[in-house]
Every structure is written in C-alpha cells, then in structure tokens.
Amino acid sequence: MIQTVIFDMDGVLVDTEPLHHDAFFRHFAELGIPMSAEEYATFLGSSTRNVYQQLKQEFGLVGDVETLMLRKRELFGAAFDADTELDLLPGARELVLDLHRAGVPLQLASSASKETIARVFTRFGLYPYFDNLVSGEDFPRSKPDPAIFLHAAKLAGVAPQHCLVIEDSANGVTAAKAAGMYCIGYRSEHSEGQDLHHADRIVSHLGQLDAAQIVGFDQKQKP
Template sequence: MIRTVIFDMDGVIIDTEPIHHHAFFTQFAELGIPVTAAEYATFLGKSTRNVFQLLKQKYALTADVEDMVMRKRELFNKAFDEDAGLNLLPGVHNLIEDLRRNNVQLAVASSASKGTIARVFDRFGLRPYFAHLVSGEDFAESKPHPAIFLRAAELAETPVAECIVIEDAANGIAAAKAAGIYCIAYASPHSEGQNLQQADRIIRQFYELSAAAIVAIEPAS
C-alpha cells in the first residue's frame, strides 16, 4: 500500500520550466558561454548550484559559483513575480486534494532552492497539503543521485516500498529508481527531449491519476 507521494515541483506541480529557461539563458548570454539546447536538457532536475559547478569547470569561468547562483535566482524571481498568468498544472491541485482526503502523506523533493519552493507554495497556498518540503540546495549531489528522495521518505517515516515519486525529468526518474521508489513520469510539454522510459508509468495528464489508483499500486521491488 502506498502511504506517501513525493512530488517534484518544477514541471510537475507548476510549469516554471520556461521561467528557469529564460533565467538560465539570460545568464549564459551575460557569461558569454555557448550552452546549447541539448546541453541544457541534461541540466533538468539538477540544482542551480550543481549546474554552475559543471559550467565553471567546463568553460573555465572566473565568476564565483555562489555569485552565479544568486544572479540566476535574481533573474528567476523577477520573471516569476512578473508572470501574472502563472498557474499550477492542470489537474494537479485536484490530485493533491484527492490524496489528502484519502490520508496519503505528501512531500516535495525539488532541486529548487528553499526560497523558490517557498515562493511557489506561498503564492498558490500549497503549504497545508504537504508535510515535508525538501530542497536540493541541502545536498552535495543533485538528481540523479537518490539522496533527496531517500531524505523525503525518511522525513515521512515511510519505507521506500510504500512511496511513489512523480517526476518529469530523466535525472529525477533515475534518482527515484536509484532510491528504490516506484516512479510515475509526467510527460510535460516543456520537458521535451527527456527520456522517461525508466519510469514505471508515464502519464500525459494528471487526470489519469487518482488517490484510489495510487494507493493500490504494488510496492516497488
């Protein structure tokens, strides 16, 4: 029986990927580095800090990693606050409410910073639904390393066999599977180019899921 659902945030609960894309590529232009769309796709699911650690080494950047992280957050926050049309993904709020009505515990395990998670949760009133919010900034290694999902399961006091993860990126799916957790992949239109085949199930709409169906999922082996 599934007792805890662990959600990724960006691209799963809310479609902030276009805002992240804008912020990153604005900064890439400022830094003068030729990051391609294909290379950027490999960053999805990783923390901003890990992305800039990789880029600093690859492009021999002189800028400090923490300064680059803060600049990216500044660009993201400005775009986030100015986007009046930003909303939760269709069907996800109904699923969240359905899960809580059925006493399924919810957690978020996102590579986003604590500040970004707070920004999203406060704007859309999500805090009452989630028992635990886990940020990738607290981990030395990003997804596909499983640490963030293992920590979410630990905080939820739920064996990994009684958890599921909902993800939209290949790195996140790999992290869930490495943690031994059943993974549902959301095929987001803004995560094109992501290989979702490692997931246990792929959905295209959140209306495909319900609390009853999730609770009945056979535990991961």
C-alpha cells in the first residue's frame, strides 16, 4: 500500500520549463555554446549544477560552476517574476488537496534549486501541504540517479516500496524505478519527446488520479 506520494515539480506541479529553456538558451548564447534541441532534451530532469558541470567539461567554459549557475538563475528569476500568467498545471492543486485531505503525506523531490522551489511554493501557497522539500542541488548526481528519491523516502520515514512518484521526464521515471518505487508517468503537452514507458502507469491529465486509487496501488500489480 502507498504511504507517501513524492512529486516532481517542473512539468508536474507547474510548467516552468519554458522559463528554464529561455534562461538556459540566453546564457548559452552569452557563452557562445551551440545547443541543439535534442541535446537540450537530455538535460531535462537534471539539476542546474549537473548541467553546467557537463557543459564546462564539454566546452571548456571559463569560470566556475557556481558563477555559471548564478547567471542562469538570474535570467530565470527575471523571467519568473515577469510572467503573470504562470499557474499550476491542470489538476495539480486538486490532486494535492485531495491527497492532503485523505491524510497522505506529500514530499517534493525536484532537480530544481532551492531558490526556484521557494519561488514556486511561495507564489502558489503550497508549503502547508508538503512535509519535505528535496532539491537536486544537494546531490552530486541528478536523476536518473535514484538518490534524491531515496532521500525523500528516508525523510518521510517510508520504505521505498511504499512510495509513489509522479514524474514527467524519462530521467525521473528511471530514477524512481531504480529507487524501487511505484511510478506514474505524467505525459502532458509539456513532456513531449520524453520516454515514459518504464513507468507503472501513464496518465495524460492529473485529473485521472485521486487519493483513493493512489493509496490502493500495489507494486505487484499495475492498475
């Protein structure tokens, strides 16, 4: 039986990916880095730190990783604050509230920085519903490494086999399954091109989920 739900943030709760995309590509242009859409797609689900660690090695970038990250976050922060239309994804708030009312503990395990998580949770009033917020910036390796999910489970005091993860990226799904957790792949218009076939179940709208069915999910049998 599922005892806690672990949410990814970008692409599951809120779609900040276009803002990240814009910030990254503005910075890539400043740095003179050529970047294809295909290569950029491989970074989805990775922390900003890991992205710049890889780019620094690949392109021999001048400057340390912290400085590179800071510039990208400045660009993202400006875009986030200026976007007055940004909202939670359809069905996200309803699912969070339904799980909270049912007494299901909620955790966040996002590759986003603590600063970005704080921006989102403050803007949309999500703090009261989550027990723990785990940022990928605290881990040396990003998803598909399972460390972030295993840490979220440890903070929740729940064994991995009793955790359910909601993810929209191939890297996130792979990480959840590597952690030994039940995983729902969220295939929306914002996750185009992501291979979610390793997920135990795939939904196209968060409205397809509710607390009653989530608590009853069993690792041994797909719903």
